[in-house]
Amino acid sequence: MNFRRYLIYFFLILIFIFPFGLVYGEIEFSGFFDNYYGLRTAAPYDFLSSRTRFRGDCLIGLEKISFNLSVEATRNNITKPSFETDIREAYLQYPFKNGELRLGRQIILWGNGERVRVTDIVSPFDLREYQTGDYHDIRLGVDALQLKLFINNLKFEFIWVPFFRSSRLPSAGDPWYYGDFNWFDTRGRPVIITEPSGFTGSSEFFGKISAYMAGIDVSFLVFSSLNDVPSLVQTGVDGENERGLLYEGKFSRLNGGGFEFSKAWDFIVFRGELIYIKGLPLGNAGQPAVFAEGGIVKWLAGMDIFLRSELTISLQFLNYFISEKNKTEVELSDNKIGSLIITKKFFRGVLSLYNITYVSLKGKDLYNRLKLDFALIDEFHVILGADIFSGDGPVFGRYGKNSQFWVKFKYIF
Amino acid sequence: MKKSAKFCLFLMLTALFVYGEDKSPTGKDIMKKVFSRKESRVSRMEIDMILINKRNRERKRSMLIMSKYFGNDKKSIFLFRSPSSVKGVKFLSHDYENPKKEDERWLFFPSLKRVKRIIGSSKNDYFMGSDLTYNDLRKRDENEETHKLISEKESDGISYWIVESTPKSSMDLYSRQVSRIRKDALVPVEVDFFDKRGKLIKIMRVKELEKIEDYWVVKRLEVENVQKKHKTVLVIKKIEFNINIKDNIFLPSRLDSVRIN
DSSP, X not given: OOHHHHHHHHHHHHHHHHHHHHHHSEEXXXXXXXXXXXXXXXXXXXEEEEEEEEEEEEEEEOSSOEEEEEEEEEEESSSSSSEEEEEEEEEEEEEETTEEEEEEEEOOOOOOOSSOOSSOOSSOBBOEEEEOSOHHHHBOOEEEEEEEEEETTEEXXXXXXXXXXXXXXXXXTSTTOOSTTOOBOTTSOBOOBOOOOSHHHHOEEEEEEEEEETTEEEEEEEEEEEOSSOEXXXXXXXXXXXXXXXXXXXXXXXXXXEEEEEEEETTEEEEEEEEEEESOEESOTTSBOEEOTTOEEEEEEXXXXXXXXXXXXXXXXXXXXXXXXXXXXXXXXXXXXXXXXEEEEEGGGTEEEEEEEEEETTTTEEEEEEEEEEEEETTEEEEEEEEEEESSOTTTGGGGGGOEEEEEEEEEO | OOHHHHHHHHHHHHHHHHHHHHHOOOHHHHHHHHHTSOOOSEEEEEEEEEEEOTXXXXXXXXXXXXXXEETTEEEEEEEEEESTTTTTOEEEEEEOSSXXXXXXXXXXETTTTEEEEEOSOOTTSBGGGSSOBHHHHSOOXXXXXXXXXXXXXXXXXXXXXXXXXXXXXXXXXXXXXXXXXXXXXXXXXXXXEEOTTSOEEEEEEEEEXXXXXXXXXXXXXXXXETTTTEEEEEEEEEEEESOOOOGGGGOGGGTTTOOOO
């Protein structure tokens, strides 16, 4: 469905429901304005980011049904386009006795990893500034039908995404553009990236069963989805030049299953995620994709240690596994990554500290993100931070020139 | 000793024993009555929590709390309504009567779209930046502390017990608490909390107590941290008892879906 038609469709629903909400139900508005500036820590000390953003959320609740809308408008002074609007979410929510139906654009989060994706495979990401934003800000909505069924402590989820939406990637000229998806074939012609089309080509399906038991939460999932970033795939041999190869940028079909768990024990919560994926391209984004025939297993193990005085320390380890039989010469770039997260609140929550350090054990490079959130008043926050990339490895070290200090001013209403 | 003298001594001892048991209950007896005082099986409360710092600057949090007993286990859901930075956050707690079973907690952040299991044992942490710890808010058991009746007092025609409670666990935040308990309501109306060094750390005062239906309700509570000069005022704006609240509201599986108001 084209974007403009989608926009018109949902605003018509909004206009239709709004008066009913005023008369018969409830209407809630919320949102924020923020200003964000990122300054490079090394020469030429230029701005990597400079933007102003407005987000408006609206809930119109009637007795049986509610409508949720979240829109965003961004004025960007560094990357293009300089002004953009986005419908983050626009969905109807219909709860019934033992379940709930959601129809429309919605952001869906799976998994219990902290700033790490293993089973979080439903919503794509806005990667135009790598992953330097807050994850809940850079996750994109998908146009989907979501059905949830509840039986006591069990939850069954089924998601159908009929219209594929890819992750947003940086464009040539953007500070975070590293040429990853700018491919050329053997004759120097740019490779065309084709989005999936048709019902079978673009549909994605996800299913999940979650059990909330005494002391432990467990989920099992299955999926048939599409990779949300394209990969370079050889599609044939160039007829004019026998030695030339034809390539296409494709969003690979991914099939598989997995599980998640969270287990509380004294002052620690242990958590983990494991996913088996068939069809995931391996190797660097700039190189032709290689597929492990038997698929791969990606897993995350983590623990949150809740200490006194609102101090939490989390440890995570991300890795993947390919059987010897299916081993390829190339690997997933994000393997063997450890992360340490420290969160602490000071002055009764007026000042919050968040620091995450990712270390690639293989590439011996690291990324550290520090965030200090100071609530001048409950509604107005000044947030200071730093994104530091270090090392020569291919995972984080490649962004070494983009280490930045940043400041955000945020008014929440 | 003559038979008559032995009989007199027996009578005196018996009289003393009987008098003592009838007149002065032990500290533990009193706290058992306090902790098991009549409570509604189901309740719904709208609360304002005002945080006042030493410069007298106020921050206000509004929340809705719904609670229901399932047997002797208490399940509660908190919905934060304001300020806008925490609006829509839901906190679900399952407090189990069996001390061997760890309490369970889940948080739902609407901005993160995520239900997160957190631990149930961080009882010494302060609740939402207030002067109340999670331990102060939960249902307690008289066996967690050693209680001693210090004295009995009367003021404005109301009788009180003064009870000193010393925690058995060394992990507790306080070294002791001294409570002034209204005898007719079985409600501690003033509690002094002492830190590990034995210094007064905070005072909790009930400013408004009212009997609604069959239940004594603390309608206004003030907690002052005298060391940090910070104060928390809790005001119940609306309270309802024994209303129809569906069981499924208290399920973690529904925390991200359920609409409560």
